[in-house]
Amino acid sequence: MAISRRRLALAGVALSAGPGVAGALAACGGPGSRAGGNTPVQGARPATVQFWTNWGSQFQLDGQNKVNQTFTAQVAPEVTVELTHFGASMDKLISAVAGGTPPDVTTFSGSAVTQMARKSTIQSLDERIGRSKVARRDKFYPAQLEAASWNGKVYALPAWEHGPASFHFWNRAHFQEKGLDPAKPPATLAELRQVAERLHEPAPGQPITRLGWQPLAESGENLLNYWATAYNVTWYDAKNSKISLVQPGLVAAVELIAAVTQRIGPPHLADFRKQYPLWNAANGASAQGAESMKVSSYVSAGVLFKNAPALKLGIGWAPGEKAQKVIQLGGAWTVSMPTGAPQPDAAFRYMEYLTTPEANQLIQDSIGWVGYNKDVAQKLKVDPASNMPFVMEAPAKADKVLAPVVLPIGSGPVNEGLQKVIAGETSAREMLSQAQQRMQAALDEASRN
Numbered sequence: 001m002a003i004s005r006r007r008l009a010l011a012g013v014a015l016s017a018g019p020g021v022a023g024a025l026a027a028c029g030g031p032g033s034r035a036g037g038n039t040p041v042q043g044a045r046p047a048t049v050q051f052w053t054n055w056g057s058q059f060q061l062d063g064q065n066k067v068n069q070t071f072t073a074q075v076a077p078e079v080t081v082e083l084t085h086f087g088a089s090m091d092k093l094i095s096a097v098a099g100g101t102p103p104d105v106t107t108f109s110g111s112a113v114t115q116m117a118r119k120s121t122i123q124s125l126d127e128r129i130g131r132s133k134v135a136r137r138d139k140f141y142p143a144q145l146e147a148a149s150w151n152g153k154v155y156a157l158p159a160w161e162h163g164p165a166s167f168h169f170w171n172r173a174h175f176q177e178k179g180l181d182p183a184k185p186p187a188t189l190a191e192l193r194q195v196a197e198r199l200h201e202p203a204p205g206q207p208i209t210r211l212g213w214q215p216l217a218e219s220g221e222n223l224l225n226y227w228a229t230a231y232n233v234t235w236y237d238a239k240n241s242k243i244s245l246v247q248p249g250l251v252a253a254v255e256l257i258a259a260v261t262q263r264i265g266p267p268h269l270a271d272f273r274k275q276y277p278l279w280n281a282a283n284g285a286s287a288q289g290a291e292s293m294k295v296s297s298y299v300s301a302g303v304l305f306k307n308a309p310a311l312k313l314g315i316g317w318a319p320g321e322k323a324q325k326v327i328q329l330g331g332a333w334t335v336s337m338p339t340g341a342p343q344p345d346a347a348f349r350y351m352e353y354l355t356t357p358e359a360n361q362l363i364q365d366s367i368g369w370v371g372y373n374k375d376v377a378q379k380l381k382v383d384p385a386s387n388m389p390f391v392m393e394a395p396a397k398a399d400k401v402l403a404p405v406v407l408p409i410g411s412g413p414v415n416e417g418l419q420k421v422i423a424g425e426t427s428a429r430e431m432l433s434q435a436q437q438r439m440q441a442a443l444d445e446a447s448r449n
Contacts, residue, residue: 047346049081050103052093054333055161056085057281059307063367064160070362071353079346090116093338097121102338104347107160109333110147114408117150118446122336124153125348134352139373141395143403147330150408156334159354160363163298163372164327164394164401166219166226166318168192169387173312174199174210174292185293185316187323189230192293193260199292204263208272211291214264215257216418217278218296219318223414225331225404226295227253230320236405241447245414245436246429249321254428258421266422280368282307295319297332298391302368305386315387317398327394329372331404364388408446413438 200212231249276285285291357379382388417431
């Protein structure tokens with residue numbers, strides 16, 4: 001059954017602290033949850049967990065290896081984790097499972113989890129979660145488990161790079177240079193557009209030296225997540241399995257995206273991104289001070305602080321059509337166990353570890369990511385200058401915490417259509433109508449299979 005987007009009431013939800021890694025793992029019974037500590041489990045055989053990861057930048061690989069080595073050294077001396085960068089390729093995993101050579105753990109995000117679950121390429125984790133005292137159900141927000149579920153069963157655990165989204169980041173120095181108050185960022189999309197034009201250098205339509213704001217970047221790249229939330233659009237009817245994209249809010253969003261991108265100049269934007277890639281690497285636009293504002297996820301707070309510690313960024317609620325305090329939980333990265341995993345018990349033990357505050361402290365300190373859950377929110381230690389305190393407190397302070405729409409199909413028709421609208425080849429309304437037809441047909445076919 002497809003997962004619907006809904007409000008998640010957080011009032012009264014306690015952030016309960018979990019036990020330490022060794023103690024918690026030792027307390028777990030049943031397969032996949034053996035004793036922790038620095039001594040191998042009595043009678044346990046050495047095991048090698050094959051971990052296929054999406055992230056391949058050197059600082060990311062270094063951090064992942066550090067976490068994996070710590071797991072072996074401090075928690076499970078008999079388990080070795082071998083890391084392979086596979087770029088979250090669904091085709092590669094499908095081929096590996098079909099060929100009888102699957103890894104033990106993989107990383108996926110968004111609809112990929114439901115697509116892999118529907119194809120029986122990954123395993124349900126319900127029984128293991130039910131026995132676990134480390135990866136307990138009450139450790140996660142319902143929105144996180146909803147987004148990792150298919151037909152009522154959980155197929156993934158939030159881990160590695162998983163947290164609240166989206167947030168607004170702005171370069172405080174750029175605001176001051178243009179006579180703007182860095183303590184008063186734009187609260188609406190109309191204000192964001194005006195401020196972006198003021199910050200952009202040189203004049204729009206010329207080669208970019210400083211990018212004010214790129215609408216289709218990072219959290220903004222997916223019309224049906226951030227932009228739908230920004231315009232308060234509910235585009236999926238879960239009860240009737242119907243997609244409805246031709247709505248005033250989405251039409252307005254597409255028209256705004258197209259207008260801002262056309263004003264900047266797509267060729268100049270493409271040249272700029274060749275020099276300054278998206279996201280938060282040390283050579284990226286934000287880290288290099290070449291980008292004034294962006295709508296991004298929690299990950300930009302930790303990673304930018306690590307890769308550009310001198311950069312002074314503000315953080316706040318992502319602007320909407322109207323001022324809002326809204327975030328999503330559940331749409332980011334998770335870890336799954338493929339069907340036929342050679343070392344399922346050791347694999348789940350590793351997956352459990354990735355949800356602990358101890359593992360996430362290493363992840364935060366070495367890479368800048370976080371695998372958000374209630375235990376981590378309570379226990380993670382972050383530098384106050386990193387903007388991470390805002391991120392960690394956001395679910396409790398938001399007016400709405402939403403679960404993303406997660407369907408067993410992709411949003412390719414919308415992404416392709418956006419480029420056609422920007423190029424002036426079609427209107428926003430016509431593009432959304434065509435994308436709706438294509439996505440509905442794909443969803444209907446997926447429901448039949």
